[in-house]
Amino acid sequence: MTSHITLSGERFSVVYHLTGTEAEARAKAADICLEQTVELPDDLLTGDIRGQIVGRVAWLRQIESGVFEAAISFARETVGGELTQLLNVIFGNISLKPGIRVERLELPESLLRSFRGPRFGRDGLRARLGVPHRPLLCTALKPMGMTAAEMAELAYKFALGGIDIIKDDHGLADQPFCPFEERVKLCADAVARANEQTGRRCVYMPNVAAPADRVLDRALFAKQTGAGGLLIAPGLTGLDTMRQIADDDRIGLPIMSHPAMQGSFVAVAQSGLSHFALFGQIARLAGADASIFPNYGGRFFFSLDECRRLADGAAVEMGHIKPIFPTPAGGMSLDRVPEMRHVYGRDVIFLIGGGLRRHGPDLTENCRYFKRLVEENW
Amino acid sequence: MTSHITLSGERFSVVYHLTGTEAEARAKAADICLEQTVELPDDLLTGDIRGQIVGRVAWLRQIESGVFEAAISFARETVGGELTQLLNVIFGNISLKPGIRVERLELPESLLRSFRGPRFGRDGLRARLGVPHRPLLCTALKPMGMTAAEMAELAYKFALGGIDIIKDDHGLADQPFCPFEERVKLCADAVARANEQTGRRCVYMPNVAAPADRVLDRALFAKQTGAGGLLIAPGLTGLDTMRQIADDDRIGLPIMSHPAMQGSFVAVAQSGLSHFALFGQIARLAGADASIFPNYGGRFFFSLDECRRLADGAAVEMGHIKPIFPTPAGGMSLDRVPEMRHVYGRDVIFLIGGGLRRHGPDLTENCRYFKRLVEENW
Numbered sequence: 001m002t003s004h005i006t007l008s009g010e011r012f013s014v015v016y017h018l019t020g021t022e023a024e025a026r027a028k029a030a031d032i033c034l035e036q037t038v039e040l041p042d043d044l045l046t047g048d049i050r051g052q053i054v055g056r057v058a059w060l061r062q063i064e065s066g067v068f069e070a071a072i073s074f075a076r077e078t079v080g081g082e083l084t085q086l087l088n089v090i091f092g093n094i095s096l097k098p099g100i101r102v103e104r105l106e107l108p109e110s111l112l113r114s115f116r117g118p119r120f121g122r123d124g125l126r127a128r129l130g131v132p133h134r135p136l137l138c139t140a141l142k143p144m145g146m147t148a149a150e151m152a153e154l155a156y157k158f159a160l161g162g163i164d165i166i167k168d169d170h171g172l173a174d175q176p177f178c179p180f181e182e183r184v185k186l187c188a189d190a191v192a193r194a195n196e197q198t199g200r201r202c203v204y205m206p207n208v209a210a211p212a213d214r215v216l217d218r219a220l221f222a223k224q225t226g227a228g229g230l231l232i233a234p235g236l237t238g239l240d241t242m243r244q245i246a247d248d249d250r251i252g253l254p255i256m257s258h259p260a261m262q263g264s265f266v267a268v269a270q271s272g273l274s275h276f277a278l279f280g281q282i283a284r285l286a287g288a289d290a291s292i293f294p295n296y297g298g299r300f301f302f303s304l305d306e307c308r309r310l311a312d313g314a315a316v317e318m319g320h321i322k323p324i325f326p327t328p329a330g331g332m333s334l335d336r337v338p339e340m341r342h343v344y345g346r347d348v349i350f351l352i353g354g355g356l357r358r359h360g361p362d363l364t365e366n367c368r369y370f371k372r373l374v375e376e377n378w
Numbered sequence: 379m380t381s382h383i384t385l386s387g388e389r390f391s392v393v394y395h396l397t398g399t400e401a402e403a404r405a406k407a408a409d410i411c412l413e414q415t416v417e418l419p420d421d422l423l424t425g426d427i428r429g430q431i432v433g434r435v436a437w438l439r440q441i442e443s444g445v446f447e448a449a450i451s452f453a454r455e456t457v458g459g460e461l462t463q464l465l466n467v468i469f470g471n472i473s474l475k476p477g478i479r480v481e482r483l484e485l486p487e488s489l490l491r492s493f494r495g496p497r498f499g500r501d502g503l504r505a506r507l508g509v510p511h512r513p514l515l516c517t518a519l520k521p522m523g524m525t526a527a528e529m530a531e532l533a534y535k536f537a538l539g540g541i542d543i544i545k546d547d548h549g550l551a552d553q554p555f556c557p558f559e560e561r562v563k564l565c566a567d568a569v570a571r572a573n574e575q576t577g578r579r580c581v582y583m584p585n586v587a588a589p590a591d592r593v594l595d596r597a598l599f600a601k602q603t604g605a606g607g608l609l610i611a612p613g614l615t616g617l618d619t620m621r622q623i624a625d626d627d628r629i630g631l632p633i634m635s636h637p638a639m640q641g642s643f644v645a646v647a648q649s650g651l652s653h654f655a656l657f658g659q660i661a662r663l664a665g666a667d668a669s670i671f672p673n674y675g676g677r678f679f680f681s682l683d684e685c686r687r688l689a690d691g692a693a694v695e696m697g698h699i700k701p702i703f704p705t706p707a708g709g710m711s712l713d714r715v716p717e718m719r720h721v722y723g724r725d726v727i728f729l730i731g732g733g734l735r736r737h738g739p740d741l742t743e744n745c746r747y748f749k750r751l752v753e754e755n756w
Contacts, residue, residue, distance in 0.1 A: 005523055005555055031677075038521030039547055040732045045521060053523035077554055078522065082589050084614040085551040088638050092548065092611065095641030096678045096708075143416030143423060144456065145383055145431035169417055170470065173463040176455055177383055209462050212590070212622040233470065236462040238616020244590040260466055263473030264642045264650045272642045299409075300474045330474075354418045 005048045011073040013058060013106040014090050018068045019099030019270045025068035028100060029057045032072055035093045053078065067270075069103065081114035083240045083285060091273060102273045104313070105281050112319040116247050118289045120254045121322025122315075122347055125289050128228070128254065129164050130201045135341060135374050136325065137162065138351040139367070141187065142169035148178050152186035154363070158356075159194030159202040161367020165349065166191060167231045168207035170258040180206070180218060181225075188226035203228025205256055208245065209236045219245045222253070229254040229289075235261030239286040246287025256327065257288035266306070275306045280313015284321050290349050295328035295340065304343070311344055325349045334359055334370055341377045350374065383426045389451040391436060391484040392468050396446045397477030397648045403446035406478060407435045410450055413471045431456065445648075447481065459492035461618045461663060469651060480651045482691070483659050490697040494625050496667045498632045499700025500693075500725055503667050506606070506632065507542050508579045513719060513752050515540065516705065516729040517745070519565065520547035526556050530564035532741070536734075537572030537580040539745020543727065544569060545609045546585035548636040558584070558596060559603075566604035581606025583634055586623065587614045597623045600631070607632040607667075613639030617664040624665025634705065635666035644684070653684045658691015662699050668727050673706035673718065682721070689722055703727045712737055712748055719755045728752065 016032065018025040033055035038045060045054065052075060060070040079086045094100045118124075126132055139158050141151045151172075158166050166187070174180040184206045191204040208218040208230050215237055219230055230253050234242040246255050259279065265272040266279075273282070275293070283291040291314055294300030296307045307328060315323040326344060329351035340350060352370065359366040394410065396403040411433035416423060423432065430453060438448040457464045472478045496502075504510055517536050519529045529550075536544050544565070552558040562584045569582040586596040586608050593615055597608055608631050612620040624633050637657065643650040644657075651660070653671070661669040669692055672678030674685045685706060693701040704722060707729035718728060730748065737744040 007555075035677075037549065038523065039518070039549065040521045040735070044732060044735050049521055049523035053521065078549070080551055080553040082551055082592075084587050084589055085549070085553075088549060088551075088587070088611065088614055092614065092638030093641075095613070095639050095645075096637060096672050096680075097641070098645070098679045140417075143418045143427055143431065145416065145427035171415065171417065171456070171463070171466060173458055173460055173466075175458040175463075177385075209466070211460050211462055212616060212619045214460075233466065234616075235473070236466055236470065236616070236618075238590060238612075238614070238619055240614075241590045241616055241619075259474060260470030261473050263471075263475070264645070267473075267476070267642070267649050268646055271645050294474050299413075301476045302474075354422060357418070357422050 005052045007052050007075050007077050008110070010076040010108055010110040012076060012108055012111050013071045013073045015069060015071045015103045015106065017101040017103050018070055019066060022062065022068065025070065026060060029060055029070040029072060032094055032100065033057065036089050037074065037078055039093070071106070076111050079111065083115065083243050087239065099270050101271050102277050104274065104277055107318065109319045112321055115285050115321065116287065117284050117321035118287055118324050119246055119252065120289045121324055124322070125254050125325065128201065129203065131164055133346060135346055136164045136349040137370055137374060138165040138167060138327065138349050139163050139356050140167050140169045140351065140353040141172065142353060144169060144171050144175070145177060148183040148186045151178065151183055152190040155187045155204060156190040156194050157363040158367055159191045160198060161364035162198070162200065162371040163202055163367050165203055165205060165229065167205040167256060170207050170209065170231060170233050170260050172207050173210065181221060184222050184225050184227055192226060205229035205231045207231045209233045212237070212241065215241055215245065216248070219248070219251050223251050227253065229256065231256045231258055233258040233260040234286060235259065239282065242288060243286045254289040255287055256290040256292055257283045258292050259294070275302070275310035276313035279310045280316065281318065284314070284318060284324055288324055290325040290327045292327040292329050292351060294330035295332055299331035308343065315347070327351050329353070334373060337373045338377045341374070383430045385430050385453050385455050386488070388454040388486055388488040390454060390486055390489050391449045391451045393447060393449045393481045393484065395479040395481050396448055397444060400440065400446065403448065404438060407438055407448040407450060410472055410478065411435065414467050415452065415456055417471070449484070454489050457489065461493065461621050465617065477648050479649050480655050482652065482655055485696065487697045490699055493663050493699065494665065495662050495699035496665055496702050497624055497630065498667045499702055502700070503632050503703065506579065507581065509542055511724060513724055514542045514703065514727040515748055515752060516543040516545060516727050517541050517734050518545050518547045518729065518731040519550065520731060522547060522549050522553070523555060526561040526564045529556065529561055530568040533565045533582060534568040534572050535741040536745055537569045538576060539742040540576070540578065540749040541580055541745050543581055543583060543607065545583040545634060548585050548587065548609060548611050548638050550585050551588065559599060562600050562603050562605055570604060583607035583609045585609045587611045590615070590619065593619055593623065594626070597629050601629050605631065607634065609634045609636055611636040611638040612664060613637065617660065620666060621664045632667040633665055634668040634670055635661045636670050637672070653680070653688035654691035657688045658694065659696065662692070662696060662702055666702055668703040668705045670705040670707050670729060672708035673710055677709035686721065693725070705729050707731070712751060715751045716755045719752070
């Protein structure tokens, strides 16, 4: 093997948290450099590959007892501009090794250039909805089992009450009791009808998570039928499928990312991906305009600190890649709005589902109350 | 909400492991029934939805101190025949809750009918390779950084030495130093040339993990260029993308599934998915003919017992869904072949990468030695 490799010299870095003693952490860092690139032991490599393809440990420091932080840089060319291969270099094989967590990505503009990122981002979505300042209000169509006509009736009531974004529950797919096309048509019409009455610009975002050969058709159908955005769970479809629909100029709709099936990446503190990286930075690279996650203190396992860090990742500087909306959800009640407003600031989408049903018998009134609560508390 | 729902009555089950006291496990099971379907508390539901859409706990029993096993059944219609939505019902939202692990799936033929599964399976792949009985021999083209011509030279040597399957390292994508199309053409030609000399039917399996809008093109190009199979990492592309290329009659090639990025699902025993379910049952539903995983005692974290269970999942009865090859890999050396043969039986693919380079200076001789070892030990 006598390869002579000529690369640009441009590199990107991944900051990992490594569990163990300093010696163990150093060994892990050295191993990541090989595992994520050449997948061969060092002694089987020749000079150019060792020097240019293998990752490099930029620095390593202790951050707490038994945990070290290390930045490892990789040649931009190992990724070649593809999100799938970027994910692979960041965490592919080492997802199968213990005590390694991706904390954050440090990507130079030369690599970011390969990605469009969110088409709308915070400013774009605010402009589209006509809500320049306050937090955005979101709720979900549910429960599974209702007909498309019943979903549309719900959507109408929500839109009339002042909700900004009405999304499908992510479990609504193309079930026989509520077929996708019928649902999208009826719900988009219902929201348009309410908008005529209110003069507002509420959008309906149907769920387009679907088999690989149908996602694009569903997204195009939704666009043509008047949906104002799309919901997708990249843990079900693959992150790059979300990127594909975000990039498609025929679609051109805002996208909410749902965390279904992604929980295992953040389930333990010592491995996987950080909330900052997965639901912030990576969601943005993959084109989401809003990143849904289970709020602290709800029925899921995220802590307040993890939620704060997630929101940081949704806005951290990433060249031309726009900041997006953190979207806390998951068993939130209306009485938590003031506190959530305090934690997340104004650039947030409050997604309240069941809690909005529970407040009183008149759903439209409940939405008005939700809106007043948010308007009073920013 | 006055839905009257008429369903088939056909149900499928998921067996979960739930951590906690019996009361906690029962509460978790009841919560899964709601969380994976309606996403509303029980008191907000009407009769038909509660009775037909919400999951049902079939049974719950203690299996060890602090761990309970529960079977929960769901109406087939909640899934509607889509792999993405099946994954969602099995583990979507509850991936975000602690102490819940998917142990195994129990799917009736009425649901399995929606999936073709592996096109070849064990018998089909053996027939294609002309290897009716013994374990199959596999190695990988690496390291990243070599040119396509150098990769082809390696492939030729491996094929000449008697390897059955030569796959790309999963980190080979479409990098500038080794473009996809050039690599596939040169490597497929090199393997064909070797096959003419040996009279054998070695296949080259290029990696087609790629952005969502390019996977199918890469798979079609590979097919047209003479590749004998495909490698894909569904953790990077989405599981249903693998299903899509497995189902496409224009492609019709055997598929090896690579576990990159899937490690977090199996990283801890109390949550995620079992090895049996993810690398066995789910890989089969998604069309893999072989499921690569890190062998116990290598450079990854799988235990002997987990590997055995994984191999069980690759063969467990699933109606018309064919059994597939467990493919242990990850830092294996040739001297472990007899022991691996003992653990996995004859229906296994041994994937040895670096270990094959290390045995001696002549790679073709090393392959012959590998083949003799396997032939002597079955």
